[in-house]
Amino acid sequence: GAGVSQTPSNKVTEKGKYVELRCDPISGHTALYWYRQSLGQGPEFLIYFQGTGAADDSGLPNDRFFAVRPEGSVSTLKIQRTERGDSAVYLCASSLWTGGDLTGELFFGEGSRLTVL
Amino acid sequence: AQSVTQLDSQVPVFEEAPVELRCNYSSSVSVYLFWYVQYPNQGLQLLLKYLSGSTLVKGINGFEAEFNKSQTSFHLRKPSVHISDTAEYFCAVRDMDSNYQLIWGAGTKLIIKP
Numbered sequence: 001g002a003g004v005s006q007t008p009s010n011k012v013t014e015k016g017k018y019v020e021l022r023c024d025p026i027s028g029h030t031a032l033y034w035y036r037q038s039l040g041q042g043p044e045f046l047i048y049f050q051g052t053g054a055a056d057d058s059g060l061p062n063d064r065f066f067a068v069r070p071e072g073s074v075s076t077l078k079i080q081r082t083e084r085g086d087s088a089v090y091l092c093a094s095s096l097w098t099g100g101d102l103t104g105e106l107f108f109g110e111g112s113r114l115t116v117l
Numbered sequence: 118a119q120s121v122t123q124l125d126s127q128v129p130v131f132e133e134a135p136v137e138l139r140c141n142y143s144s145s146v147s148v149y150l151f152w153y154v155q156y157p158n159q160g161l162q163l164l165l166k167y168l169s170g171s172t173l174v175k176g177i178n179g180f181e182a183e184f185n186k187s188q189t190s191f192h193l194r195k196p197s198v199h200i201s202d203t204a205e206y207f208c209a210v211r212d213m214d215s216n217y218q219l220i221w222g223a224g225t226k227l228i229i230k231p
Contacts, residue, residue, distance in 0.1 A: 004160065040126070042207050042221030043161070056218065091161070106219070108153075108160035 002026070004109035006092050012115045013082055021077045021112045025094030032075050033106065034067055035091040043091055049075060082116045089113050119144045119215045121208055123222035130198055131230050138193040138225045140208030148212040150191040151219070152182055156204045164206070167191060178202065203229045 005024040013019055025032050030051055035043035045059040052072045060066075064082075069075040079086055090113075093106040120143040130136045142148065150167040165176025172184040182193045191208060208222040 040223060042121070042123075042209070042223050043219075044221070045218045048218070059218070093161075105163045105166070106161075108162065110158070110160045 004092055004094055004107050006090075006109035006112050008112055009110065010113045010115075012117065014117050015082060015084060017082050017116075019079045019082055019114060021079075021090050021114070023075045023077070023092030023094075023109060025073065025075070025092070026107055027073075029094035029096055029107070030072065031095045031104075032069060033093045033095075034075070034077050035093065037089045037091055037111070039088075046077070046090075079114075082114075084116050087114055087116045119148075119210055119212055119220045121210050121220050121222040123208055123225050125225050126223065127226045127228060129228040129230055132200060133197050135196050136194065136198050136202075136227065138206050138208075138227065140191045140193065140222055142189050142191070142208075142210045142220075144189075144210075144212055146212050148210050150182075150184060151209040151211070152176065152180070152191070152193050153207045153209060154204045155207065155224075161207065164193070198227070198229055200229050200231065202227055 007022045032049040034046040037043045047067050048056045049069045052069055064080045067077045089111040091111045093108045095104045095106050122141045124139050152164040153161045154164045155161045164180055165174050167174045167184045175181045180195050182191055184191050205224045205226050207224045209219045211217055211219050
């Protein structure tokens with residue numbers, strides 16, 4: 001498709017389980033971002049990829065969270081030993097990158113709503 | 118560290134009336150400023166952005182915003198709203214203090230009353 005695609009749109013899991021959330025960015029976009037959005041709050045930065053490598057993972061809350069982008073396109077956010085506090089909407093965004101351009105528009109997916117019971 | 122404040126969590130306004138959604142940021146260093154909109158059941162999309170130059174920025178759907186450096190504000194305005202403007206609006210700031218990551222406000226829900 002033309003936009004950023006995220007799957008699943010909804011995920012309900014039990015405390016302690018492992019979860020994977022997938023993001024398929026716009027074709028040709030080298031920059032990919034993961035954000036987390038809790039109810040009543042704005043998006044919170046988690047991690048940013050430039051190509052295959054994580055250029056900035058300073059927003060990951062702890063070592064239960066991990067993300068990969070092995071071929072520089074699709075990315076997977078992985079959460080181990082989920083906790084109730086992980087419940088949120090996880091947003092993925094992509095953008096063109098022209099070396100040092102901080103002014104580019106981010107294109108967002110519709111998000112994956114994670115509920116941990 | 119940079120922070121972004123959107124004081125109004127909800128703004129109700131009658132159709133065809135003007136509206137202003139407020140955004141203030143904390144740091145006075147050189148910043149890039151953005152407004153994003155999220156329509157019901159859709160992803161966030163860029164409404165407008167301020168990078169440099171003219172302090173009055175025009176965006177899509179008749180919205181505009183004014184950058185005020187002395188007041189560290191970037192308020193969003195529209196002279197006449199429509200039912201289709203019902204959405205949540207987010208202000209975001211990018212600067213060197215935040216390692217150039219976008220720092221987001223909590224959002225303002227615009228509620229259009231017929």
